[in-house]
Amino acid sequence: MPISKKLLETIRQVIPPLNGTLHKGQSGRVGVLGGALDYTGAPFFAAISALRFGADLSHVICSPTAAGAIKSFSPDLIVHPILREDSSPDKVQPELKSLLSRLHVLVVGPGLGREPYMQNYAKMALSLARSQGMFLVLDADALFLIGQDIELIKGYRRAVITPNVVEFKRLSEALGVDPKTDADKRAAEVSRALGGVTVLQKGAKDMISIDTTGPNADLESSKLEGNDSDKEKTRESVEVDVEGGLKRCGGQGDILSGTVGTFLAWGRCYEDGAFGDQSIPASRMPLLAAVAGSMVTRTASRRAFYKEGRGVVTQDMLTEIGKSFAEVFGEDAQGQDKGKL
Template sequence: MSTSTTDHEHMLALVRRMIPPLSPKLHKGQAGRVGVLGGSGDYSGAPFFSAMGAMRFGADLAHVMCEPGAGAVIKTYAPDLIVHGVLDSSLGLAQAKEQLKSIMSRLHVLVIGPGLGRDEFMQSCAREALIMAKEMDIGVVVDADGLWLLNSEPELVKGWQGVPRVILTPNVMEFKRLCDANGVEASETLRCAALARALGNVTILEKGAEDIVSDGKPLPSAFSTSTGSTDTLVDSVQGGLKRVGGQGDILSGTVGTLLAWGREWARGSYAHVGSPADPELAPHVALLAAYGASAFARTVSKRGFELKGRSMVTHDLVDLVGPVYADMFGGEVKGKL
């Protein structure tokens, strides 16, 4: 079960339609304001890679909401990121919630989970952020320990109104835990769509040997796939052979950026710069964001492995984001690998 080369190129062409052109008519922030909620005391790298992945991919602004100690470290990594050390357990959840609400009011999309950890306070912050994102019409990507929260509270991602705006990015073990928690026992080829339906038709990017993407609904005819499936996309783009920690964080930042762009495109925000929304594709921007980010992350990993082999680390991939973006999606950024 894999997409043909023609299907893959067709899907990338659809993804390109959501990407805002660089134009003097767009002001700072219109081309993506992405937030990352995570970064506990032990994990400062993950939110950095997610936020910097979003920035290198093309987001205008990236905010990191994290534990104060992690924030102090992340600020030394990159002054390009706006770092808020607001997840302070010593000040309590109520104050953290107020500060999160203020920051989230500026965002198009929030990525929840990179470096979050499973501490009760950090999990509570993630819970409050999901509730607020639902109320504030913010897109959400849930990854890593953000998914741990959904094992016991799946209702947090159910019943969101409007254009689909929740994307989950589980790896093999995270996906299995979600299936077990939601009583999904379908065959391997059908589980992604079944889990998406069990969770209220969220979009799921199931990471594995091939990445599987579904929201549990019939695919639109515009996708023109030949997989034999009516509700599932399969990304069989070759990735790198080394599975180093942090690659999934770059993926989450990329998904977040594409979801931000897609939702703004669907709203008509880029019509005045020559990129009007397509009514047929607008309801499916989460699927396009998930597929585009999957193909992109796998390609970045492959390029990094070609350059570094076994010595490859995630930091090597950050500098490849721009050149690989130019190769896959075209545009103004040039670079040689």
Template sequence: MVSKQHAHLLSLVRSMIPPLSPKLHKGQAGRIGVLGGSGDYSGAPYFSSMGAMRFGADLAHVICEPGAGAVIKTYSPDLIVHGVLDESKSMDQIKEELKGIMARLHVLIVGPGLGRSEHMQNCAKVAFEIAKENDQMGVVVDADGLWLVQNGPQVVMDWPGVPRIVLTPNVMEFKRLCEKLQIDPKSSPETLCPKLASALGNVTIIQKGSTDIISNGMKIPPSLRPDGSASDEKQGGKDDILESDTEGGLKRVGGQGDILSGSTGVLMAWGSEWVKGSYEHVGHPPPSDKGIAENIPLLAAYGASTFNRTVSKRGFEKKGRSMVTGDLVDLVGPVYEELFGQPGEEEGKGKL
């Protein structure tokens, strides 16, 4: 049985989705960048960026090392590939090129296929600096982007306002982050996520597990509760986490997290543009509720978590043990429609 809390949150996520309208021009429904793709890893940035495209983004840019870029270009002509993270260039040169690319984006996803070399980690650090200067840009951090955060937490801290940053760590990545911030990883799982989010300056974290725990370290506003209360009785009054317990598949494959980062990025882009009023001219006005407007990263994280777990379940139902991430990319569209509606059904939502 679907809980009232889950149904309410999904209704809010649907409210962020822009309608399909001839009045929207190319790019208004999401310009996503994926910074990663080192010499050894070309699949992860493809899955993240193509997952974003299949989810509904208008444009997806992959920012990568030149060798990885040459390979990624053969995967799909739909992706815009920038092989600018060239080790032969100075970091100042790379920074200037990144500024030009990132100026086009709503959201940057840092980490898929990034690797841990000093050069690629420094490129990601520069990208964080650029994003921090642009208070309109959202950032999703996964994979070896989290390695950078672990070694230098300051890259996600001290951002203006409520940071538009979502971290998507797996079990080991989450444990290492806790240890770095001197948080006992053996504490109750329900307390760890808000503690870590708070320690990192109130970024939003999807603590992946049998149940995904989502928090930005602050109290969940009443508008995100179905009854308008400040806490969820199901969680024993816990008021600083959301739990995403939609059933997933029974096989974990490398690449599922990349699809999660892509869908998180698109929902962040849509939500941020919705709040700015970018869709008002197509009958999709921004929310009047401040609690909703200030918690777009939290809603994007919940929606993407629910989506990713459902994609995994549908993929496993079709393929069983033979399931690979490529199977999940093909299911992004059908599962999107299952959760968020057929094209055109989003019309008129967002009047909150």
């Protein structure tokens, strides 16, 4: 279904107010796990996009081989080079667990790579995050990881996956989804096979689906949310056809991961009572986050392409995120006085 006015209004309710009532951290503490020797741009783009979208704090958890470059990209990011190839899981786990306990959401995958030690640390992080009831975003090589072991994420309804065309095809095959399924229903089938994980299928139009009607819809998430899983059986799909740029530059998916991550962090703050009336159940947050992140990222892509044309690069999108947020949700959501613009 298209984006309804009711859905947009629900999304707006989760946006933290900019009225001076919140202190540092109550508008989201985001973690991005990724960044090894060959990949430093992706975790940077995800983490800095989280800040540009409106998070208060953004952390990058990475290998020491990537930390120096990521730190040099921006002093606004908090970089933790704890994923050492020459270390052991027993040494890293306590530090990683302590770090995750201070965050609202974990984005896993940007710049993760497929080196065994990084993949193993990602598995550890997913297990710790689930045990702490964190919201999760999985992209890039984190999707390769769960394709090898579906149980890492199966049934965890506080997660969003963001596959591109190739990643979605690979994951669909791993899950046994019938390739003859109608294109507009495949994301829902993947969600169902994963036990209710929200799927953001990237493409010419982004398709966002959640299906908790299958036998694998757990439930660990329901226990964490204090819900009766039998009352949470649902199937919902939203098509985001907001105009984007005509060139798809590498790194745009990392921006999407960061924006979705920030909204999920807001969802956790909302859930914890930092603002709002808590009338929106936590089970709605992944879909709301996916829709909001998709709309803003596509708008930023369009605005950057309009200015730079064929030469547009991901960095051009960063300064458009705040303006795109205001365009999508209104200047009031930015806390700006229209009369002074």
